[in-house]
Amino acid sequence: MKKQLFLAIAILLSCNLLAQENYKTITKEDSLKTYRGTTTYPVKEYRESPKSKKPKNIILMIGDGMGTAQIFAGLTANHGNLFLNNFKHVGFSETQSANHYITDSAAGGTALSSGYRTYNGAIGVDTDTIAQPTILEIAENEGKATGLVSTSAITHATPASFIAHQPSRNMYEAIAGDFLKTDIDVFIGGGYKHFTDRKDGKDLTANLKKKGYVVLQDMNEIEKVKSGKLAGLTAFEHNPVASKRDNMLPRSTKTALNILSQNKEGFFIMIEGSQIDWGGHQNNTNYVAEEMLDFDRSIGKALDFAVNNGETLIVVTADHETGGMAITNGDMETGKVEGSFIEGDHSGVMVPVFAFGPGADQFSGIMKNEEIGKKLISLIKDKETKKHVASVDLSK
Ligand code: MG
Ligand code: ZN
Secondary structure, eight states: OHHHHHHHHHHHHHHHHHHHHHHGOOOOOGGEEEEOOOOOOOOOOOOOOOSSSSOOOEEEEEEETTHHHHHHHHHHHHHTTOGGGGOOOOOOOOOOSSSEEEEEOOOOOHHHHSSOOTTOBBBBBBBBOOOOOOOOHHHHHTEEEEEEEEEEESSSHHHHHHHBBOOOOHHHHHHHHHHSSSSSOOEEEEEEHHSSSSSTOOOHHHHHHHHHHHEEEOOHHHOOOSSEEEEEEEEEOOOOGGGGTHHHHHHHHHHHHHHHTTTTEEEEOOOOOOOHHHHHTTTTTTHHHHHHHHHHHHHHHHHHHHHHSSEEEEEOOOOOOEEEEEEEEEETTTTEEEESSOSSSSEOOOOOEEEETGGGGGGGGEHHHHHHHHHHHHHSSSSHHHHHHHOOOOOO
């Protein structure tokens, strides 16, 4: 009897954990191994004309699991052109973590957010589980506005690495709690449940409101917000796939940039195309291509802003590649893409880094992921003082 009870509890616990990861099931359907989408979008040409040497604003865009094959799937799907083609400064990132040749998104995100390589699963902490200041916190300390946008839950590993400090990525409720320890101005993503349906019984949306946030779940309402503090929780857990979320990512990108740009001191934002990774885990070419196009259209929104502004650096990269994807066939005229994958998990290859705007020339050549984090942090800081980093209060 005791044994059965234990087993039942173990199953319940594992289901709860796995529920977060059910995007990892490999698809068996042949129809999903080929992308046959017919809708394409026009890509504008943007010319870099920086008004300054150092960026006042930084837009970091992370395509989770986005290697060159994923990008080329998108490029073929859109008949040979992407917004990404406007980026003239290109480099590569070595994605390895402190304890594994193959990184996960938590260690990958933390390297980019803090400039430290850490162990797989770590959120904003180093190999000794000591909290390290993230670029978002450092930017806040510099008087800049800050934001996070994601198509997954906003508490999921990638966005979490920029705002939370927890020993494990699975501590979703603690990660949600960490949002309240910062003064982040705008965040839009899924994860409503980690703020409201919690083991401690707290409703963190009430705390957010007390801090002055408008808390919204409907994208049409979120889009109407033009100033102030915004918490947009667009899904109970993760947002649905691109075809079912009505341009949530490009619309959120535009909304967030509009709000953040009102701060005279500038801003930092991280925008994640989370589900390129999930298409890779599922070995689903169709999923990869659709998410890639959605992410690229969000890059277009960032370019619209940056070109107009002239003091904004955009860096587009990935935390790792997913699936060991290869493009086995395609057609630039029709947009058809055939992909193949060697596994259902992350791979160890370098991922590309694209940069546009003031400071972009620093992101060429082969870099370790943590170097990219360090470069971004040094660019967001006004003065080169170590004091600034040390004064970020992580004990709050
Ligand atoms: Mg992610
Ligand atoms: Zn993954």
